[in-house]
Amino acid sequence: MIQHIGEVLAVIAAAFAVGSIIGWIAYRWIDRTDYAFDQRDLTDRIGRLFGIRTPPPAEEPVATGRPAIAPTPAAARPVRPRPEPAAVEPRPETRAEPALRPEPTRAVTVVPIALPEPAPEPIRLESAAKSEAAEDLRKRVQSSSRAIAWREARDERLRPGEAAALIAGGAVAPVEPEASAAERKGNGKPPPEITAPVPAPPPPGRGDDSPEHDEPWAAATAVWPMDLRQPGPPEARPVGILALPASGAAETRRALPPVATPPLAADDIWSDEDEAEASPAARPAAPPPASEDRPPSLExxxxxRDNLRRIKGIGQGFEKRLNQLGIYRYAQVAAWTAGQQAWISAELGFPGRVERDEWPAQAGRLAKGADARATSHAEVVRDP
Amino acid sequence: MLFVLAQYWPYALGAALLGVAVGWWAASPAGGRRRGAGARQR
Known part of the structure; x- marks a missing residue:
């Protein structure tokens, strides 16, 4: 290897390089996220290799929500010794906004930036796949209860605006398959927009702080199907009807397609009694059946207490169950009759287990101080 | 080179696997693809 060390290192380096490229391509193939390519980042990295400091780009200052300070050039800056820092700490409210109070000894130019008001984005689906899901959801909405559709809309992780528009019966702009395929390639076509009627703002008489104004879907989520179990007469319960905002959604109400919601029968209403019947956990733990075969238990x-797990066939679960049945000692197990063994096996859920493993015999030997495993039935049979 | 590759191919294989791991890591966001000057604005 020593005489070929050069070639060996070259082969290893080449393999490493090829592997790196393969690994890079593999990751990029799996994670095909279209990360934004930053030319300035690349220039900065290359410049750092050669010790060149990349000049900051001549771009407009970053809008941070407060007026920015554009420093004057160094030539125009008055040459003045830096004053001693003031001993008095500025007040907290002035420290919170340092940009608004420049130092008086510096010549600064305050350039206020008028922040444009962010335009409200139209409700639109971001991808064709999402619009397909929305179309499917819309079909289900028209054929099922609206309350269920609300839950599905929540599970589909649609935005509330989209869900509201869909449930209001708004039509998603139909996307042909070829159009959707071209959409994925990104030929510049805007994504399909929902042409649903947007709920109109509430009348001026109503306060803006009402939840229906800010979130039209909030009232709908307030009446969730799980909330149908309310005290009161059955006719007073809301049954599966989407609660639309009481005001400000006149267009939405008019655009609602007629949904044939059959009246709910009494059996359809999920009540507390039904839940008590359905969930076994809600049922009280039934006491073991009183039988003459039940072995005597300690209160x-x-x-x-004896270590019942030394009996072959008794593990942690069986020991716990036996303790619940009031059985703690070897003498108790050793005194079981055949009927009691059958009762215990049935109670544990494994009929015949006690008889097969001969728990009473093992317990009898253990009670005498012997080892149960050494003389157990299974070992005697297997190794005569 | 072929003689070296025939004799020391396990080393080359190990180096290739290591390279795959390093390349995978470098291409991942944890490997610094999203670091740098431009990453703060993304």
Whole structure:
């Protein structure tokens, strides 16, 4: 290897380089996120290799929401010794806005930036796949209850505006398959917009702080199907009807397609009694059936209890169940009759387990101080 | 070179696998593709 060290290192380096390229391509193939390419970042990296400091780009200052300070050039800056820092700490409210209070000894130019008001973005679906999902959802909306559709809209992770428009019966702009395919390639066509009627703003008489004004869907989510179980007479319960905002959605109400919602029968209403019947956990733990075969149990745990898990066939779960049945000692197990063994096996859910593993015999040996495993039935049979 | 490759190909294979791992990491966002001057504005 020593005489070929050059070639070996060259081969290793070449393999590493090829592997790196393959790994890079593999990751980019899997994660095909279209990250924004920043030419300035690349220039900065290359410049740093050669110790060249990349000049900052001549772009407009970043809008940070407050007036920015454009420093004057160094030549125009008055040459003046820097004053001693003031001993008095500025007040907190002035410290919070340092840009608004420049130092008086510096010549600065305050360039106020008029921040444009952000234009409200139209409700639109971001991708063709999402619009397909929305179309499917719209079909389901028209054929099912609206409350269910609301839940589905929540699960589909549509934006509330989209869900509201869909449930209001608004039509998503139909996207042909070829158009959607071209859309994925990004030929510049804008994504399809929802032409649903947007709920009109509330009348001026109503305060803007009403939840219906800010979030028209809030009232709908307030009446969730899970909230149908309310005290009161059944006729007073809201049954599966989407609660639209009481005001400000006149167009939305008019645009609602007629949804044939069959009246709910009494059995359709999920009540507390139904839940009590359905969930086994809600049922109270039934006591073990009183039988003459039930072995005698101890009411409370004795001060010293035997390790029932030394009996072959008893694990942690069986030990816990036996303790719940009031069985703690070897003597108790050893005294089981055949009927009691069958009862215990049935109670544990494994009929025949006690008889097969001979728990009473093992317990009898353990009670005498012997080892259950050494003389267990299974070992005797297997190794005569 | 072929003699070296025939004798020391396990080393080359190991280096290639290591290179794949390094390339994978470097292409990932954790590997610095999104760091740098421009990353703060993305």
């Amino acid at each position: 409370a745990a004795p001060p010293e």
